[in-house]
Every structure is written in C-alpha cells, then in structure tokens.
Amino acid sequence: xxxxxxxxxxxxxxxxxxxxxxxxxxxxxxxxxxxxxxxxxxxxxxxxxxxxxxxxxxxxxxxxxxxxxxxxxxxxxxxxxxxxxxxxxxxxxxxxxxxxxxxxxxxxxxxxxxxxxxxxxxxxxxxxxxxxxxxxxxxxxxxxxxxxxxxxxxxxxxxxxxxxxxxxxxxxxxxxxxxxxxxxxxxxxxxxxxxxxxxxxxxxxxxxxxxxxxxxxxxxxxxxxxxxxxxxxxxxxxxxxxxxxxxxxxxxxxxxxxxxxxxxxxxxxxxxxxxxxxxxxxxxxxxxxxxxxxxxxxxxxxxxxxxxxxxxxxxxxxxxxxxxxxxxxxxxxxxxxxxxxxxxxxxxxxxxxxxx
Ligand code: NAD
Numbered sequence: 001x002x003x004x005x006x007x008x009x010x011x012x013x014x015x016x017x018x019x020x021x022x023x024x025x026x027x028x029x030x031x032x033x034x035x036x037x038x039x040x041x042x043x044x045x046x047x048x049x050x051x052x053x054x055x056x057x058x059x060x061x062x063x064x065x066x067x068x069x070x071x072x073x074x075x076x077x078x079x080x081x082x083x084x085x086x087x088x089x090x091x092x093x094x095x096x097x098x099x100x101x102x103x104x105x106x107x108x109x110x111x112x113x114x115x116x117x118x119x120x121x122x123x124x125x126x127x128x129x130x131x132x133x134x135x136x137x138x139x140x141x142x143x144x145x146x147x148x149x150x151x152x153x154x155x156x157x158x159x160x161x162x163x164x165x166x167x168x169x170x171x172x173x174x175x176x177x178x179x180x181x182x183x184x185x186x187x188x189x190x191x192x193x194x195x196x197x198x199x200x201x202x203x204x205x206x207x208x209x210x211x212x213x214x215x216x217x218x219x220x221x222x223x224x225x226x227x228x229x230x231x232x233x234x235x236x237x238x239x240x241x242x243x244x245x246x247x248x249x250x251x252x253x254x255x256x257x258x259x260x261x262x263x264x265x266x267x268x269x270x271x272x273x274x275x276x277x278x279x280x281x282x283x284x285x286x287x288x289x290x291x292x293x294x295x296x297x298x299x300x301x302x303x304x305x306x307x308x309x310x311x312x313x314x315x316x317x318x319x320x321x322x323x324x325x326x327x328x329x330x331x332x333x334x335x336x337x338x339x340x341x342x343x344x345x346x347x348x349x350x351x352x353x354x355x356x
Contacts (some may be wrong), residue, residue, distance in 0.1 A: 003128070006032040008079045010064050010112065011086030013037035016134070018047035020083060023235035025051060032056050038063045038104075042089065042343065046337060047196045050274055064108035067115055074119040081114055081130045081242065084109065088320045089140075090200055093354045095295055098161035099167070105162075109169035110135065113176050113184070120182060131184045132242055135174040137227070137252065138163035139188060142298035149302035150188070152250045159296050174250070183247035190254040190303045193323065194231030195330045200349070202226075203324075206337055207331040208267050208274045210287065215279025218353045220293030220330050222242060222262025225300040229255040230323035233316040240314040254303025255316040259340045262288075271328040291354055308331050333352075 007024065011246045025033055037043045038106040039061055049055045058077075062069045073079065086108060088094065088101045109319045113131065118130050140150040141157030156171075157166040207279040209216050237253040245251060257288030261265075269284040281287055308314045318326070331338065 004030050004032070005081050006078050007034065007075065007081045008073060009035045009082060009083045009085065011037055011043070011084070013043035013045055013047055013059070014085060014089070015041060015042070015084035015201075016192055016234060018044075018196050018230045019097075019194060020041060020085065020235045021048060021051065023232065023239070025054065025057060027239070029056065032077065034060060034073060034079065035059045036060050036073060037086065040088075042198050044196070044341070046320075048135075049172065055086075065103065065111050067111050069119040070112060070115040071119070074115060080128055081118070081132070082112060083132045083238065083242070084112055084135065085134045086167070088162070090198075090287075091160045092200070093349070094160055094162035094165070096349075096352060098165075099354060101161050101165040101326050102168075103321065105278055106167035110172050113172055113182070114224060117180055117182050119177060130242055130247070131173065131176070131182060132238060133169065133184060133186045134238065135166050135170050135188050137187055137188050137190045137254065137301050138298065139167040139170055140191065140301075143300040145300065147300075147306065149254075149304035150153070151304045152188075152252055152253060152307055159298055165267055170250075174248075177248035185241050185245045186250040187241055188250065188252050189234050189301075190227035190301060192228050192229055192231045192234050195329055196332075196337075197327075199229075199338055199346070200265070202261065203327060204266065204331060204338065206268045207272065207328055208342075210269060210279065210284040211276065211331070211335070213228040214287065215289040216265055216269075216287045216344050217289055217291040218262055218265055219291060222260065222265070222290065224261050224297060225258050225263070225302070226261065227254050227302045228257040228259060228264075228320055228323070229253065229316060230318035230320075230326075233318055236317070237308060237314050239350060240308065240312050244312045250303050251312070252303050253308060254305045255320070256299075256305070257320040258302050259320070267324060271325060275328055276332055292356070
C-alpha cells in the first residue's frame, strides 16, 4: 500500500489528533491530510501552526454532524482514509453535561460512517479504503485489583456518559463492517499523555497547578489505577493499524504502565521540583489535596495489547519515565500555549468540578 493516501483526520486540532497529524505529515509527506475540526473548547489551531504553508495539508473548521459538509469534503478531496478522533473526550464534563457527548460521539460518528459508506460504494478500487475509529479502553468498564487486563473480547460495560457514548460509536463502526463490509478498524487505547494535552486532564492539570502554586486535587483516596501511553506511541500504533490491520478487527493499544493516580502525581511533583527553575511552592507535593471522588469513578483500567503486538508487530517505544520527563519539559517550555487556555469559562468549569 505505497500509493499516496488522502486522509481526513477529524478532531485533528485536539490533543491526540494534532499529534497524529504531525506524526503523519513527518512520516508520509507525500500524503494529503485534511483536518476537520469544530474547534470546541478543546480544539486549538495553535497545535497545527507548524503545518501552515504545507501544500499537502488543509484545515477545515466544521462539525462531524454536518452531513453535507462531510459529503463535500470526501468527494472534493478524494478521501480514501478517515482517521476519526473528533469527540467530546472528558469524563468530568460528560457528568456535568452529557448531551454534547451523545451528539458528537454517537450522532457525529454515525454521520461520518454513513457519509463514508456512500462515498466508498462509488469507488472503483474500494479495497484501499479505511475508516479508523479511535476509541478508548474505558468502554470496558472498571477492573478489580486482581482482574486480568482488558482484551479485545472483554464485554463492554461503560460506566460514564463519555464511555457509554464511545461504546455506542464503537458498536456502529463494528456494525458497518459486519453489515455492509465497509473496512472499519477500531482501536481501544489506554490513557494518553504528552504535548498539546488540554489543561483539564490529569497530567497537564497537575503540571500547571504545580507551576502556579495551586492545590493539586486528587480524587478520593488516589488509589485509582490508570494505564498510561505516550501519545507518540499511540500515533505509531494507529499507523500500524492503518497499514497492517485487518478490516473489521479491533485492536487494544497500551504500554503496560499501570500506576495509581496518587503515585503519578507524586512523580510529577518530583520531576517539577527537579526541572523547574522557580516554583511558588517547593517541595510541590505540599500542594497535594484530596477532593471528593468523581461520581461512578472507575477504579482500575489495564490494557492487554498482545494482539497488536503479535499480529501486527507494534510495540511502544517510550517508557513512562521518559515520557513523563518529556511531558513536564514540554509544559515548562510552552507556558504561552497553556496560559491562554485558563480562560474564565475554564475557571468556572474547574470550580464546578473541584469545589462543587
Ligand atoms: P480532545 O478533546 O483533546 O480533542 C477532541 C477534538 O475534537 C477537539 O479538537 C474538538 O474541537 C474536536 N471536536 C469535538 N466535537 C467535534 C465535532 N462535533 N465536530 C468536529 N470536531 C469536534 O480529545 P483527545 O484526548 O485528543 O481524544 C481524541 C480521541 O481519542 C477521542 O475520540 C477519544 O475518545 C480518544 N481517546 C482518547 C484518549 C486519551 O487519553 N485522551 C485515550 C483513548 C482514546
């Protein structure tokens, strides 16, 4: 499959989507990459600034629920691959307001699938076409301390409006393969971290609060376990799935990095104490504050990534120690990126979540 691909990347101005666009444009400069993003609070054109002027790259502002718009892009751009990242992605926001999650994650994903199906049906060489649906391990629900990690056959048991809406879109992507033979691929990945991560998420939130000398809010007893993957490794996994994955298959993606939230925050404190030239409060772990637990908070996620490793030959390459250091350095060096995101709207949301 060495012919020139023409990709539509939805949600390409968000965290993982923008990392993926950079990854793809660096690695496959001959490919056409069109980003469609509604620029919600989580979308940021600065994430794609470095691609301005690249003739193979195009940004389009728009909504994945807009069928006419999508039909037009697929046709005019001759799109052969969709990498679908666009979503409402934050569990805490899904608890405060689930509507947007059902609209974008379920209705929007359906709109894209159906538009792509009609487009794919008209092609003479449809076997090159791919619809990659980027999803999360949260669809599998919560694990107990001794449970085996999630595999691709673990039954779905989503617990938050976010994971339920992602589960709904996973089922639609699966059904489009089984019913219509459309070449969909699904990936379920563990928690990502790295550059361009919006401040509301755990790792950037802690980095930023340490730099500002603000309390570090840890939910409940801090013993919830998450399995972390450096975003660059997620991008290489998606590349592998697009090139070597079997249509109709699901692949779990993870880096075998299970860590308790409290331990992760303590590690970030140590890294900041070491790397930041000046901090308002040092040692930064003095800022640790336990807050009321998130409703329905899943206790543990863990990914078994054997299938993508053995069948497709993918492995992660960045260890958690390396990745956290890179990430802390990035937040230290990019205060101009995150400072403007701490808007009054963001502060209002933050206060609602952490101070009721
Ligand atoms: P993000 O919130 O940073 O980015 C989402 C992007 O989608 C934003 O740029 C936003 O503007 C855009 N968007 C939202 N609604 C839209 C709509 N209706 N039309 C067009 N664009 C819209 O999210 P992320 O963390 O980069 O996650 C990307 C994808 O990866 C999501 O589908 C998410 O479920 C999945 N995922 C995330 C993680 C993680 O740890 N962040 C892990 C596994 C899977």
